Amino acid sequence: MLPGPTNVPNRVMNAMLAPVINHRSDDFRTLYKSIVEKTQKVFQTSNDIVLLTTSGTGAVEASVVNLIKKGDKAVIPVNGEFSTRLADLIDSWGGQAIRINAPPGENPPYDKFEEAFDKNKDIKALYAVYNETSTGTTIRYMDKLGQLASRKGAYFIADAVSILGGDELPVDKWNVDICVTASQKALAAPPGVSPVSVSKRAKKYMQENPPPTQYLNLKRYFKYYEEHFETPFTPALPLYYAFREALDMVLEEGMENRIRRHRICADAFYAGLSALGLTPFAKPDARSNMIIAVNYLPGMDDKKFRGLLSSEFKVLIAGGFGDLKGKVFRVGSMGEVGRYHVMRTISSIASAMNMLGVKTNPEATSVAMDKLKALG
Template identity: 75%
Template sequence: MKVAMEYLVMLPGPTNVPNRVMNAMLAPIINHRSEDFRILYRSIIEKTQKLFQTQGDIVLLSSSGTGAVEASVVNLIKKDDKVVIPVNGEFSTRLADLIDSWGGKSIRIESPFGENPPFEKFEQVFDEHKDIKAVYAVYNETSTGTTIRYMDKLGDLCSRKDCFFIADSVSILGGDELPVDKWNIDICLTASQKAIAAPPGVSPISVSSKAKKYIQENSAPILYFNLKRYFKYYQEHYETPFTPALPLCYAYDEALNLIFEEGLANRVERHKRCADAFYEGLGAMGLTPYAKLDARSNVVIAVNYLPGVDDKKFRDLLSNEFKILIAGGFGNLKGKVFRIGSMGEVSKYHVVRTLSAIESALRMMNFDVPSGAINKAISKL
């Protein structure tokens, strides 16, 4: 059996992990109630604040990104709370459903998949409802390659209306602009295995002083995701209330080191260049992005299939013949789109190798693909 490390992982998460980050997990297991761990954890929290660009509290959950999403809901939303949420894909739909299942009342601003609703619709909802508790927004809708490009305006609106603003940034933090405090985001959550380029299993959350005060005064009837307990343990002990995934903490810490060695602004610019190259190269092959131009993601490239392309056969070719992993579509988009994760370590090498394999695979399936895609992509790099 061939090992997975032979593959170029161009999924929308998990992504390729640098060797330095993988090797960090070889550090010895330590007592998570020891001074050794407290030193490590304080360092991680400080670096994560820098990554989020926030002065707020940081909670580090040993969970998938979905755990962080759930934590944001069960700690903040109470029965009958009104929550505004734009819904334009699988993950925003799941989040709205979670809010409803927890007892909240989601006010869904729906738009076609691949698009974002006009900002004016949020203002209209606030005019119609005077008791909105929070706005939740999936900053980057992974299922459709769609990014909200007015997060700053949503933060300003929430600040003016004195409601909470929560950003699901699972697939975008570390790959695109996200100044948490500047955009007035009260709770921002992400996951380690996407643009941060660490192994799965660590999910950081930033919490503003306003949200922290509310959570502390309105403790939720939960255990593992009880953020009040995390605040207490960090403040009193510089520890986590439950056993953290120690090897993953070491890996996440090293991934943060790599981010700041490169420089966060440089990292964001690199992601944009690679995304532009993907869109240019794919377009030269006659392939079109699924997301509209003003909502197009720099970290998840969702692409419409050419008529007649068999999804499974195409992705199997990429995997088996070229050792490249990409993702298919979700739900109604299954078989209609494929998705490339352009995040984390992504570079000229990843872009050129992936585009070359896509072009070759389509030709192997007897599709007439124009030449020159690689050169057009390189012009953007």
């Protein structure tokens, strides 16, 4: 129950048993083309898709090095570890990150973005970490940010590493120029594949202004796909088979049903954990359906608590980052999450709390189960 990597269905794992093939063969071209087309459906886009053999961080870095040049201004909301990393990356690459700060667990007011564009007429891009993994915080006005960037002539970039495939993100409808995600989160595949969607406008810019880099140079990926349906470098072939199978499972379920399932499971987690006396870290209007971040109660030692969950109940959850270390714990509620995962996790948390001498409400599991009835 980590915020990633998440549980991987057996049929996805078994897909990696396929023979390793020549990545310059017709077999590979068929595989790659099918993955790109399925990824477009999941992203809800007609834009170009690049599949990078990297972690999500590699895809995020590609979104910066292919777009940002020295002195370019980029607006970005900063409210946690990963949005801070992205802002720092923009600065280190020579850009100028205009940070719109908010306390962890909150999002800045939308009008702060309007103000930033009014004060800076030469903003090139608006970056946003859609789901801040470190705090369980989701931006609930991404559509408005896309409209704003489009109206101002800026590029809109969505870091959707820990949310795409589990919550709403229609790339074309929301005017997202570059959208990045990773296989090991809500898409429920093994880590190592990071898809990137690129709009026609952003693609044209990248082709005319290629970055001084090799592996993350997206112009090379466009060229190889258009000319050969290939990648410029050797991809992680077994992971491609797994990723294709995971995409098939997403499409079989349907995005609307998948998003609904994630929302119901998140509601059950929040209700059940609240019944145990635990409070969510994120503010109500910013709470994630992918990562449930919860404040510790007095007497709950982070190391002991998570150690008990792991050793006694075989349930893995994550602790807090940086200043939040020892203050919160985080439960991943994404991918193949369902009734079993929610109920086992909440009952295990209740048992671990009791073992630590923290009194709990015995009705907490019933509260969660009531929410899960909506799954049918």
